[in-house]
Amino acid sequence: MVSGVPVSKTPLLDRIRTPADLRQLTEDQLPELARELREEMIEVVSQTGGHLGAGLGVVELTVALHYVFDTPYDKLIWDVGHQAYPHKMLTGRRDRLPTLRQGGGLSGFTKRSESAYDPFGAGHTSTSISAALGFAVARDLKGEANNVIAVIGDGSMSGGMAYEALNNAGAMDSRLIVVLNDNDMSISPSVGAMSAYLSRLLSGKTYLSLRDIGKQLSRRFGRTIDRTITRAVEHARGFLMGGTLFEELGFYYVGPINGHDLDHILPVLKNVRDAGVGPVLLHVVTQKGKGYGPAESSADKYHGVVKFDIATGSQAKSKPAAPSYTKVFAEALIKEADRDPKIVAITAAMPSGTGLDLFAKAHPKRCFDVGIAEQHAVTFAAGMAADGMKPFCAIYSTFLQRAYDQVVHDVAIQKLPVRFAIDRAGLVGADGATHAGAFDVAYMGVLPGMVVMAPADEAELVHMVATAAAYDDGPSTVRYPRADGLGIPLPEAGMPLPIGKGRIVREGTKIALLSLGARLGECLAAAEELERYGLSTTVADARFAKPIDHDLVRQLALNHEVLLTVEEGAVGGFGSFVLHALADDSLLDGSLRVRALTLPDAFQDQDTIERQYAQAGLDARSIVAKVFEVLGRDLTDAARRA
Numbered sequence: 231m232v233s234g235v236p237v238s239k240t241p242l243l244d245r246i247r248t249p250a251d252l253r254q255l256t257e258d259q260l261p262e263l264a265r266e267l268r269e270e271m272i273e274v275v276s277q278t279g280g281h282l283g284a285g286l287g288v289v290e291l292t293v294a295l296h297y298v299f300d301t302p303y304d305k306l307i308w309d310v311g312h313q314a315y316p317h318k319m320l321t322g323r324r325d326r327l328p329t330l331r332q333g334g335g336l337s338g339f340t341k342r343s344e345s346a347y348d349p350f351g352a353g354h355t356s357t358s359i360s361a362a363l364g365f366a367v368a369r370d371l372k373g374e375a376n377n378v379i380a381v382i383g384d385g386s387m388s389g390g391m392a393y394e395a396l397n398n399a400g401a402m403d404s405r406l407i408v409v410l411n412d413n414d415m416s417i418s419p420s421v422g423a424m425s426a427y428l429s430r431l432l433s434g435k436t437y438l439s440l441r442d443i444g445k446q447l448s449r450r451f452g453r454t455i456d457r458t459i460t461r462a463v464e465h466a467r468g469f470l471m472g473g474t475l476f477e478e479l480g481f482y483y484v485g486p487i488n489g490h491d492l493d494h495i496l497p498v499l500k501n502v503r504d505a506g507v508g509p510v511l512l513h514v515v516t517q518k519g520k521g522y523g524p525a526e527s528s529a530d531k532y533h534g535v536v537k538f539d540i541a542t543g544s545q546a547k548s549k550p551a552a553p554s555y556t557k558v559f560a561e562a563l564i565k566e567a568d569r570d571p572k573i574v575a576i577t578a579a580m581p582s583g584t585g586l587d588l589f590a591k592a593h594p595k596r597c598f599d600v601g602i603a604e605q606h607a608v609t610f611a612a613g614m615a616a617d618g619m620k621p622f623c624a625i626y627s628t629f630l631q632r633a634y635d636q637v638v639h640d641v642a643i644q645k646l647p648v649r650f651a652i653d654r655a656g657l658v659g660a661d662g663a664t665h666a667g668a669f670d671v672a673y674m675g676v677l678p679g680m681v682v683m684a685p686a687d688e689a690e691l692v693h694m695v696a697t698a699a700a701y702d703d704g705p706s707t708v709r710y711p712r713a714d715g716l717g718i719p720l721p722e723a724g725m726p727l728p729i730g731k732g733r734i735v736r737e738g739t740k741i742a743l744l745s746l747g748a749r750l751g752e753c754l755a756a757a758e759e760l761e762r763y764g765l766s767t768t769v770a771d772a773r774f775a776k777p778i779d780h781d782l783v784r785q786l787a788l789n790h791e792v793l794l795t796v797e798e799g800a801v802g803g804f805g806s807f808v809l810h811a812l813a814d815d816s817l818l819d820g821s822l823r824v825r826a827l828t829l830p831d832a833f834q835d836q837d838t839i840e841r842q843y844a845q846a847g848l849d850a851r852s853i854v855a856k857v858f859e860v861l862g863r864d865l866t867d868a869a870r871r872a
């Protein structure tokens with residue numbers, strides 16, 4: 231404490247509002263800046279939770295990129311964006327980091343509307359090279375001169391879209407810099423042949439020495455000799471120095487270099503920047519979780535964390551009141567697989583998120599992690615189904631969007647019995663719009679022959695897993711939320727449900743609430759409140775969005791004045807299918823008043839899941855309000871008199 235003023239722990243970071251300030255520092259100040267940045271990020275994320283490991287791994291790289299390149303004039307595009315917390319701290323958002331992933335706060339990923347330093351939004355993997363090539367070609371067409379840099383992780387490099395982009399970029403010869411951030415980790419350890427290839431590039435050799443890098447760079451960019459000759463020479467060298475795969479795709483390969491050593495990164499980035507050739511792939515080796523012991527030593531390198539104690543690293547993971555839907559799904563599937571050797575399970579690099587890590591322990595030979603490759607996962611499953619297996623493809627709702635043509639073309643048209651276990655269905659809270667599972671009922675339900683189920687609770691999920699296991703006449707879907715169960719007893723064994731049949735859960739006479747999935751609890755709470763206002767309310771659980779239970783819909787329509795459908799999905803899903811059924815059955819021609827309660831026709835930013843559903847008008851209070859609105863009655867008045 232000097233003259234009563236507390237001495238800052240981050241004197242260099244305090245001088246930086248934007249990268250222009252960063253570029254006023256001397257190079258020998260940068261390691262200290264990196265230390266301050268890392269320390270503050272750990273402190274803030276220990277309070278907010280979020281993605282920590284990936285950001286820790288790119289602190290030096292982030293400092294170097296903003297130091298060498300003239301951002302935001304030079305476009306810096308992060309793949310996924312979960313590693314972009316240091317980037318946000320250096321680009322005018324340091325003071326808002328404590329609002330990370332909270333309602334009205336910073337997004338957990340890069341986002342165009344959040345900052346000029348985020349030229350392209352992310353959240354899903356493997357998009358950065360495509361986007362960067364788009365920026366590079368636009369630049370060339372406009373006759374501009376800025377640099378374009380994509381930073382993509384080794385895990386994201388296992389996504390097919392990245393190859394599509396490499397293939398295209400390599401043929402276009404546009405000035406583009408791809409930084410491959412290789413920490414040999416996805417969410418779990420990386421899998422696949424690309425991961426093995428990258429490891430071979432690093433095997434048996436430490437990072438290139440500065441001298442070697444200098445030789446490599448001068449050879450690569452020193453002389454503008456004819457590229458065909460260069461190609462031949464490089465191919466030979468590439469074989470020796472590694473990177474042949476990228477060289478063959480038309481990239482200059484540089485590296486591998488130590489991604490934590492600013493003395494290496496800075497000169498290499500400057501050379502790559504000034505080489506004026508393209509496209510270049512710079513292979514940077516980093517450590518996920520770098521600089522924080524508990525992260526470095528944990529299996530997942532603290533990929534995603536809740537609040538934690540900095541001193542011990544222990545996370546404030548309160549013991550859930552009940553097992554999550556994910557866990558219930560995994561344990562139910564294990565039991566089904568115990569009984570049926572044809573059951574196999576497939577994940578696209580999300581073993582822990584989908585619970586298939588548990589399945590893999592029980593049935594290691596029947597569990598497949600295909601890497602971040604959802605399209606491949608679906609058609610891989612289709613191939614297995616075509617040859618008599620019973621594949622459960624466990625993919626988050628939002629990530630399955632990437633494999634939609636495979637669902638249509640390879641599974642549905644061929645009526646193959648692939649079972650889709652769609653986790654994170656509905657709103658997901660802190661991950662915001664890019665990760666919301668809003669559309670799967672719509673995009674799966676429109677497919678001919680697709681069975682779409684949604685459990686109201688964890689016991690129903692057990693039965694729906696059994697239903698999917700037993701259903702071999704075509705593809706089926708079970709979608710369930712990012713949530714803990716209700717804590718109700720689980721059945722010893724799942725019992726297949728009659729396909730397309732719903733159930734009445736609560737009898738009433740005036741209002742009917744037809745719920746799909748986990749909104750049932752809110753519907754029952756709404757019914758209790760409506761009953762207090764003298765509005766006798768039936769609550770039904772559809773169980774299936776497809777096929778629709780026409781008998782149940784008819785029964786509700788003919789015996790009530792108001793029918794509301796309620797679902798954790800966007801317009802165009804369950805409610806639309808019910809409206810079609812009512813119209814087809816001439817049940818809309820009378821006095822029945824029908825409304826479909828869905829997610830809004832908008833992308834919802836991050837917040838708590840509860841607040842998100844309240845904003846969407848899908849909580850009990852909103853359901854009650856909708857009933858009064860439809861009846862043209864005053865809820866306030868009714869509440870006063872109740």
Ligand SMILES: Cc1ncc(C[n+]2csc(CCOP(=O)(O)OP(=O)(O)O)c2C)c(N)n1
Pocket residue numbers: 284287310312313353354355382383384385386387413415416417518578579580602604629632
């Ligand atoms: C299409 C898609 N599938 C899955 C995910 C989930 N996911 C987020 S980050 C990640 C791993 C990324 O690994 P890598 O690119 O190596 O980055 P790192 O975390 O190692 O920095 C995965 C699988 C996603 N965001 N997008």
Ligand SMILES: CC(=O)[C@@H](O)[C@H](O)COP(=O)(O)O
Pocket residue numbers: 281310312353354417534583654658661665712
């Ligand atoms: C960055 C990414 O896409 C994943 O880490 C995702 O955030 C995981 O979501 P869950 O936390 O719901 O498993």
Ligand SMILES: [Mg+2]
Pocket residue numbers: 383384385386411412413414415416
């Ligand atoms: Mg990685």
